[in-house]
Amino acid sequence: MAKTLNVPLIGTRRPRSSDGTPHASRRPGGSVPLALVAAGFALAQLLLVHPGTGLGWDETVYVSQVSPHAPAAFFSAPRARGVSLLVAPVASWSSSTALLRVYLALLSGLGLFVALRVWRGLFPVRVLALAGALFATLWVTLFYGPQAMPNHWVAVGALVCVGCFLRAHAGDRARAALWGTGLGAALMAWMRPPDAVWVTLPLLVLAVAAPRWRRARPLFALLGGLLAGAAEWIIEAYTAYGGLGRRLSDGSRIQGGLGWNIAVGDQLRSLGGRVLCRPCTGGMPSPVVTAWWFVLPLIAALGLVIAVRARRPVPTLLLLACATTAGVPYLFMIGYAAPRFLLPLYALAAIPVADALVHLVTAPGGRGRPVLVTLVAAGLAGHLAVQFAVLEATVRRTAGSHHGWAVTAAELHRLGVRPPCALAGRQSVPIAFYAGCSSVATSGHNANATAAGITRSARRMPVAVVTAPGGEPPGYARAWASHRAGDVDIYVSSGVGSRTP
Template identity: 85%
Template sequence: MAKTQNVPLIGARRPRPSDRTARAARRRSDLGPLALVAVGFVLAQLLLVHPWMGLGWDETVYVSQVSPHAPAAFFSAPRARGVSLLVAPVTSWSSSTTLLRVYLSVLSGLGLFVALRVWLGLFPVRVLALAGAVFATLWVTLFYGPQAMPNYWVAIGALVCVGCFLRAQAGGRDRAALWGTGLAAALMAWMRPPDAVWVTLPLLFLAVAVPRWRRARPLLALVAGLLAGAAEWIVEAYVSYGGLGQRLSDGSRIQGGLGWNIAIGDQMRSLGGRVLCRPCTGSMPNPTVMVWWFVLPLIAVLGLVIAVRARRRAPTLLLLACATTAGIPYLFMIGYAAPRFLLPLYALVAIPVADALVHLLTVPAGRWRPVIVTLVAVGLAGHLAVQFAVLEATVRRTTAGHHGWAVTAAALHRLGVRPPCALSGHESVPIAFYAGCSSVATGGHNANATDASIARSALRMPVAVITSPGGEPPAYARAWAAHHAGDVDIYVSPGAGSGTP
């Protein structure tokens, strides 16, 4: 394996100007492979995850906060405003889903490039390029890279934060590393504040409890970044949710009550392309779909062994420690699963995994070398085939589901339910966004109205209640005109117009 270009550890000799110049030149030449990985990631998203795939349920909530296309949907306690601000440069003036997907694809590729670049010098460039390729070719990474969702960006923030924190700890006054630590922490907290805390727990522990790592500047940069990113979320907690404690409590309740709950089986069931496994019942996916999930930690441990032998265990240990804490709440503390929850874990563990694979492919092994190379190549090829098969099925199924919401929205328009309007009932949140209406609910996680308030709204604007076929509408809508459209029943308030879908 190629010798690693290490960043100096704490207390090491500061490099001379000539050393820094040579290192900078090497880094510039190393950017090519990382750029190729990032560009390939963007192209794969555009080709495999259709840019015209409609917005998902959670996406409509985030986008509606900044889009003039529809009223803002109810914003529940666990959500943060980071995604809404991320998409605002496009959604504030355009309702084109295709344009939004292209924008997010390019942005996610740029984010991956920056995250990998941070680690130049800590690991060989071929390890970083392979790590980027491993992470970027997971079906869940490709699927969520172009989506208006927070988890991919927590993953990118985690990679940047850990790498910059290591550089800032190396001594001297590396302002770029300090700024990178703070900004990456802010990005994670901006997207999902609790996730940002879980990811950075090992960094905070080292900076506070371990004398060798106890440096004021990196700790201040990390804490300042977390607070800056979470500031709006904390203020909003007191303005709209009854305080920080209440918002955290509400968030826990909405997620089924956080506590000791082994969700490993739930995550395994979601590996076959179930974007939300709640309740997570049914059979496990085909073993070929799950095998990579068990092999990944084994290869990561091999990467740690290799790092210890190469005398650069600190970066690998810190990556694996942060990956572990990032995964704890979603593997052991939640009662359902979504594959996107583990994206930060996958991003952090990708570098040790790639380090191990490069070692296996390059270490002199005599007559066993062809066998090892063949096994690794066949394993990677099979892994890619499985990932792309799951991705294709997931994209096809998701596109069909989103199209169904668009069909229902078109039927509502034909029935006279046009903006300003309100929808309630079955899947009313995404359908309301597609129709340009507000969504109202009297129960559940998105409760923001009462039966009486909805009935009063029907006196001044079109209101519709959507039920699954044969479902019973609420009492206030039982006398409303009933229509069937696609796979739902629609009850339209009097005066909303007439027509047939």
């Protein structure tokens, strides 16, 4: 049987190393509850997020890199190609969004199972199952699980990396633990290199600065994984972006300039279902929607207190430390918010939170215990109701916007703008993908063309510009045929379509 690390339940003691890390144990834990949680997560995505929902803006950028459906969209400096490679097994031969969603939902469920299983023995299985359920039922987790986006996979890699790092330090199945540490780090760096550094910062500090944690093999596995995952991104920085420093600088500029900026309020505003809060203005969501966000750190702190009292503080401390560093750039260093940015934080914090909740409902409590169990159950039920309500509204709103892009693409085809073609202007990146065109821009974060170049292209293929109703087209398109299509105006290059009054 596979050797596991076994952490005792509250009130018992087992041998541990001098720094508080549990020693390895051969007693296996059950994987069935974890498999059920992961399967439920995948099924919930398929039932609640509608596989037929079209691709979002960022998704079209990632998918277009490997899809024959449309030319590759401009790939800006902050992006990494992990998502494109992740979707390639489906997107490289099929344009079916539903098939891609099913593939990603199943894959994200498998990823959650693997990530939870890494921690089997470090925490009781019932704690891990509850942690998985808490993370999997957040609206943001369900919404992004089946999407071609990187953040869920950073969360999975974070859980794998931190758990395997602990196992490697304790000497538990050393070779497998070292591989897990490296692969978890590589997965994060493959998806979002800067996020990988932030998540692993406590591990790196511990491995270098704490004498009892100075073991070469775990440190080399961690560094090797980070470098392996980020290698393509670093090489591409020198071949296409003017160097690593330039790519990092451009990435910071595109994200509004990274620096001291308290974005906690922005993240709170995004909890109501705003997938991108930029600029993040408007009122706060209802306190019913945001309450869980304030309760989360309190319960996590309780989990730490419980772990200290049970003399098993290291796993909980490391989880919370990595969760904190994962959240720092998105809470204090960026001028806008997207709820998906905090998925790694939520995944790492879910285990201490679940540990605290299990302790609350199982520890001896006399006559007050039934009241406490009722309060916890009622709180969780209310939390789930809020999450599913926000998810339903977010899916409905997102599906509507994606449908609008598809309608505009269909109108472009009707006007004669068919592949090979090019599209500029308002929301040109996703609309171009839907239409099978390339997207071009002369300014902004996605600038990849000049006005002269677009004019030359218009002589050999259909080119169109999309603007808001009544919006002014760029100078090169002012003489082109104009058309109204729903809530946008379309200007089509001379020789394609006909001028309307």
